[in-house]
Amino acid sequence: MTKMTLKSVLLGATASVFLLAGLNVQARAEFPEKPVEMTVLFGGTAQTIGQLLADLMSKNMANSVVAVSRTGGGGAVGYSHVQSTPADGYNMVWNSNSVSTSHYRGNMKFNYEAFTPIARVSVETPALAVSADSGWKSLEDMAKAVKAGDSKLKVGISGNGSFTHLTSAALFDKMGIADKVVYVPYGKGKAPVELLAKRVDAAVQWPGQFIPHQQAGKLSILCVTGKDRIPQLKDTPSCAEAGATDLNITMWRGLAAPAGTPADVVAKLQDAAKAAIASDEFQSAADKIGFEASFLPADEFGSLIASDDAAISELMGKLGLKK
C-alpha cells in the first residue's frame, strides 16, 4: 500500500511537472507578461512615428509597448543596447537602413544578422530639389548644365555616409556627373534652408521638407529616388523615369529584436505591428508627416534587409566610405 502511495506520488509529481510545463507554454503564449521596450535611435520625426507606433501596438497586446529613446552615435548606441539584451521579445529596436550604414562605417562590430526582423512599418523616399530660380525643370536639364559648366554642383546632404549621401551618390553616378559634385554635409533638417538661401545648388532630403517650399514657388522638386512615384508628389517623376535608369532607393523603417527571439513571440509582435499600421490613426499620421505606411511580414522584411545591406555595402565601397 505504501509502495502504491509512493508510486502515485511519483506519478502525481511527474504529472504536475508536465502540467507545469504545459502552463509554461501557455504563459509564453500569453506574451507579453510585462511591457515591451522599443528603443528609438533618432529624434525628430523618427521619434514621433516611433511613439505613435508604440501607442497603437499597445492597444493590440496584453501589455504596453514603451518607446524609449537611446540616441547617439548615428544609431550605434541603441543598436548595441538592444543587441546585448536577452532574446525574449521584451526588447526591440525601431530600426532602419542605418543598421547597414553604421556597420560599414566601422561604428558597430555586428551587422544586421544580430537581429531577427519583426515587420517593416514604413517607407520613405528621398527627393532631389533645386532652387526654382535655377531654371532647371528636369533631371536632364540639371545634368546637361552641370556637364557643360565649369563649376561643381554643390549638393546639400545630411552627413557624409548618411543615407541621403549614398542616395545622391548613386543618382549622380547614373547621370554621369559624379565627379562634378561637391557634397555639403549639414545637420538634420538644415539643407532646405541652405537651398532656399542658394548657398547650395541642389539638396537630397525627405520630401516633407521640400513640399511646402515647392508650393510657395521657391524650390522645384525634380525627382524622387524610388522606382515609383510617391502619393504626396503625384506629378513628380521618379528619377528612373527622369533619366537615372533603374535607380531605386528608398529607406525603410521597421522593428527588429535580438537574433534568437522565439518565432511565436516575433509573430505576436508582427501581428500587433500589422494592426497598428492598418489603423486609421497611423495612416493619417503617414499622410500628414509624409511617409508611406507599408507593412511587410517578418520573412519578406528579412530578405529586404539582406538585399539592401548588400547594395549599401557595394555603394559605400565604391565611395570609399567603407571601413
Add this chain to the structure above:
Amino acid sequence: MDAFASALGAVSDPFTLLAIVTGAIIGIVFGSVPGLTYSMALALVLPITFKFDTSAAVGMLLGTYIGGMTGGSVSAILLGIPGTPSAAATVLDGYKMTRNGRAGLALGGAVLASGFGGVFSLLVMIVSVDLVARLAIQFGPVEIFALVLFGLSTICGLAGKSLVRGMIAGVIGLLLMTIGLDDMDGVARMTFGWTPLLQGVDLLVAMVGLFAVPQIMKTLIDYKLDRAFRLNASGVRSELPTFRQLRNSFWLMFRCSALGTAVGSIPGTGGPIAAFLAYDHAKRFSKEPQRFGKGKLDGVMAPESANNAVTGGAMIPLLSLGIPGDPATAVMLGGFLIHGLVPGPMLFTTNKPEVYLIYLAIFVAYVTVVVFQYFGIRGFVKLLKVPPHLMAVGILIMCGVGTFAIRNSFLDVYMMVGVGLIGYLLMRARIPITPIILGLVLGPTLEREFRTAVIMSEGSFGVFFSSTTAVIFYALTIGVIGFHFYGQMRDAKKTRDAANSKKAQQQGAN
C-alpha cells in the same frame, strides 16, 4: 478677422486652456529640476497630445516649451545649478543674490524679465515673421561661425581676474565636445573603439556635472568641517523689483530681448548663446560693471529676457520655413505635423486660424508662467530653509535620475560624476566653470559651421571674409578682446601709480 475670432474661440475653450496651463506647469517643473529639461518634457508630453484636437495639442506643446525655458532660472538662482543650459548665465548673479539673502528679488526679476522677453519676441514674430525669416536665412555657415566666435569672446568678461585661467576653461569645454561620433563625417573621435562612447558628452550631462557635483562636494566637506554656510532663510521674502528698478532696467531688457529674438531666429544657435551674449552686453554697458558677478539684478534680468526671447525667435524659422532650430523645436515640429499643421511658407495663407491660435497660445502660456512663478516664489524660497547638507543629497539623487533619463544611458550618469570630479579639481585650481560651459555650448556649432564653410568654398579660406556681416562680427570680437587688455593695462597702471604716489608721499613725509 474671422480667422482671429475662430482662434480666440479655440483658445478660450476650457480644455485648450487647461492643456496650455498644464503644459506650462509641466515645463516649469522639468525646467527647474536640475537634470530634467524641457526637451525631455516635450518628448513625454508629445504622445499625450496625439489624442487631443489640434488646438489643445498645439497649446500643450507650446506651454511645455515656454514653461521649460522659464523654469530653468529657479534652480539657477536658488541652488546655483542651472535647470537648463539656457539658464547657465543666470547663475552668475542669481546665485550670488541668493547668498546675499535676496533670492526673492532675483526670482521676481527673473520671471518678469522672462515674461517681458517672451512677449517681446511674440510681438516681433507677429509683426515681421516674413522679414525676420528672410534675414535669418542669410546667416550661412560663415556668418554663424563669425557670430559664434564673437560669442566665445565673452570668455574675456567671464574669466574674472585671470584671462589665462578663463582660456584654459574654454578650451577644456571645446575639447570635451569633440568626443563621440562626428555627425558630418560619421567617424568616431576619442572613443578608443568603445561603442557606448559614440554617444559623446551630452551638454546637459556635462553641465549638471560641472555645476552640481563640485557644489555638493563643497557643501558636504564644509558640513563635515563644521564651517557650513548658514543662510538666514526667515529673512527671504517674495520681494519684487521696485518700479524704479524696472524702469532703470527697461532698455536693457529691451535690448536683450531684441538680441534673443535675433539669435533665436537663426537655426542652429539657440538659448545659451543668447543668454551669454546678453549677460556680457549688460556688464559691458553697465555703469558699475564691477558689481556684476557679485549679485546684481541686471545680471539676472539680461540673460533671462534674452533666453525667453529666443522662444519667439525660434518659432519664426519653425513656422515660416519648417526648420527646427534645436531638439526641442524638432519635437514640436513632429507634434504639429501629426495634427496636419505643416509649417512652411504656405502655413500663413492656408492655416490662418491655427497661426493665430499659436500666437494666442504663446501669450496664454506666458501669462501662466508669470503668474505661477510669481506666486510660487514664496514656496520656492522655502527650499532654502532645508539644511544645505540634506539638500545636497536630494540634489545628487535628482541629478542622477535626470542625467539617466536624457537618453536612458547609465554611461551618462558615470560621465556626470566624472566630469563633476574634474570640475571640483578645477574649482580648487581657481579655474572658472562658466567658460567651460561656453566652450561646450559653442564648440560643436563653431566646428560644424567652420567645416561646412570650408567644404563649400572647396578649401579656400578666403570665404571667411566674403561676408560683410561676418567681418563685422570679427571686428566686434577683436574689439572685445582689445578692450579687455586695454582695461587690464589701465588697471595695472592705476595700481602702480597708486603705489608710486604712496611711496612718494612717504618719501615726502620723511
